[in-house]
Amino acid sequence: xxxxxxxxxxxxxxxxxxxxxxxxxxxxxxxxxxxxxxxxxxxxxxxxxxxxxxxxxxxxxxxxxxxxxxxxxxxxxxxxxxxxxxxxxxxxxxxxxxxxxxxxxxxxxxxxxxxxxxxxxxxxxxxxxxxxxxxxxxxxxxxxxxxxxxxxxxxxxxxxxxxxxxxxxxxxxxxxxxxxxxxxxxxxxxxxxxxxxxxxxxxxxxxxxxxxxxxxxxxxxxxxxxxxxxxxxxxxxxxxxxxxxxxxxxxxxxxxxxxxxxxxxxxxxxxxxxxxxxxxxxxxxxxxxxxxxxxxxxxxxxxxxx
Numbered sequence: 001x002x003x004x005x006x007x008x009x010x011x012x013x014x015x016x017x018x019x020x021x022x023x024x025x026x027x028x029x030x031x032x033x034x035x036x037x038x039x040x041x042x043x044x045x046x047x048x049x050x051x052x053x054x055x056x057x058x059x060x061x062x063x064x065x066x067x068x069x070x071x072x073x074x075x076x077x078x079x080x081x082x083x084x085x086x087x088x089x090x091x092x093x094x095x096x097x098x099x100x101x102x103x104x105x106x107x108x109x110x111x112x113x114x115x116x117x118x119x120x121x122x123x124x125x126x127x128x129x130x131x132x133x134x135x136x137x138x139x140x141x142x143x144x145x146x147x148x149x150x151x152x153x154x155x156x157x158x159x160x161x162x163x164x165x166x167x168x169x170x171x172x173x174x175x176x177x178x179x180x181x182x183x184x185x186x187x188x189x190x191x192x193x194x195x196x197x198x199x200x201x202x203x204x205x206x207x208x209x210x211x212x213x214x215x216x217x218x219x220x221x222x223x224x225x226x227x228x229x230x231x232x233x234x235x236x237x238x239x240x241x242x243x244x245x246x247x248x249x250x251x252x253x254x255x256x257x258x259x260x261x262x263x264x265x266x267x268x269x270x271x272x273x274x275x276x277x278x279x280x281x282x283x284x285x286x287x288x289x290x291x292x293x294x295x296x297x298x299x300x301x302x303x304x305x306x
Contacts, residue, residue: 126280126281127278127279127280127281128148128152128153128154128278128279128280129276129277129278129279130146130147130148130152130154130160130178130276130277130278130279131146131147131275131276131277132144132145132146132147132274132275132276132277133145133146133147133177136179141181141185141186141187142168142181142182142183142184142185142186142188142205142207142271143168143171143179143180143181143182143185144168144179144180144182145177145178145179145180146160146177146178146180146277146279147176147177148177148178148279149173149174149175149176149177149178150173150174150175151175151176154170154173154178154279155170155173155281155282156170156171156172156173157169157170157171157239157282158170158279158280158281158282159239159240159241159244159279159280159282160180160277160278160279160280161244161269161277161278161280162269162270162274162276162277162278164245164268164269164270165244165245165246165247165267165268165269166183166190166233166240166244166245166246166267166268166269167180167182167183167269167270167271167274167277168180168181168182168183168185168188168271169181169188169190169239170279178279180277182205182271183203183205183214183246183247183267183269183271184205184206184207184211184212184213184214184267184271185205186204186205186206186207187205188204188205189202189203189204189205190202190203190233190237190240190246191203191233191234191235191236191237191240192216192231192232192233192234192246192247193231193232193233193234193242194225194229194230194231195229195230195231195232196226196229196230197224197225197229199223199224199225200234200236201216201217201218201219201231202216202217202218203215203216203217203231203246203247203265204217206264211272212266212267212271212272213250213264213265213266213267214247214264214265214266214267215262215263215264215265216231216249216263216264216265217260217263218260219260219261219263220259220260220261221254221255221258221259221260221261223261225249225252225261225263226249226252227249227250227251227252228248228249229248229249230245230248231245231246231247231248231249231265232244232245232246233246235283237283238282238283239282239283240283241280241283245268245269246265246267246268247265247266247267247268248265248266248268249263249264249265250264250265250266251263251264252264
């Protein structure tokens with residue numbers, strides 16, 4: 001084939017069309033035109049709305065894993081916060097409960113101390129305030145230890161009272177502490193006076209019925225005693241000042257086979273739970289000593305004095 005008959009144009013497969021620079025210029029002009037038209041006339045707003053509507057399901061599905069992870073993290077964070085708040089509230093409740101109990105205890109102690117101060121003002125004997133430290137070690141006795149001793153002016157046999165009445169008597173004295181035997185101790189006895197009838201008697205500690213009880217012994221079976229009678233100190237023993245409240249009669253048993261009635265009493269003072277007491281000066285320091293009897297002259301066999 002002669003060379004002059006060949007087609008020198010490139011085949012359609014290799015045709016390049018417009019140049020790249022021409023395409024750039026046209027696209028730039030079109031983009032600029034669209035930006036100006038959209039900014040001035042909002043011509044692309046419907047297209048944007050249509051595209052956003054079409055892509056919303058895809059976006060929603062793509063965000064679900066993120067939302068799930070975020071919800072789980074928020075749940076655990078909220079759970080931790082709730083547990084911390086619960087623990088803080090519980091601790092605050094316990095603290096408030098302790099403070100309320102302490103406030104009630106302090107109010108009760110203040111009330112008792114005011115009553116003790118009022119009783120000390122009414123008493124004619126010297127009164128020394130003291131605090132109960134602990135109970136005695138012997139479980140078969142009813143004794144307590146107070147924080148005042150010889151150095152504080154406590155003497156042996158001193159009566160011990162609280163705001164309600166007689167608590168007991170000092171039976172042992174040490175330099176810094178003293179031991180007090182309570183009214184309900186089985187070896188303790190106190191002379192009492194029935195304020196209704198004026199009859200005297202002796203009350204002993206008796207724990208046969210319950211821990212804090214007393215018995216008014218040696219009362220005749222036909223004695224004039226009744227449930228509810230108030231017993232006070234008689235003052236004839238030279239230890240307790242007269243008129244201090246001691247106990248109240250709770251139960252009376254009269255039997256035909258015995259000449260004495262069994263009279264059970266309940267102490268008026270808080271024997272078991274008292275915390276602050278008042279130690280009184282024994283009455284023996286305020287009354288004159290007993291007179292000494294005159295010596296009798298010796299009598300001979302014939303009746304004449306020697």
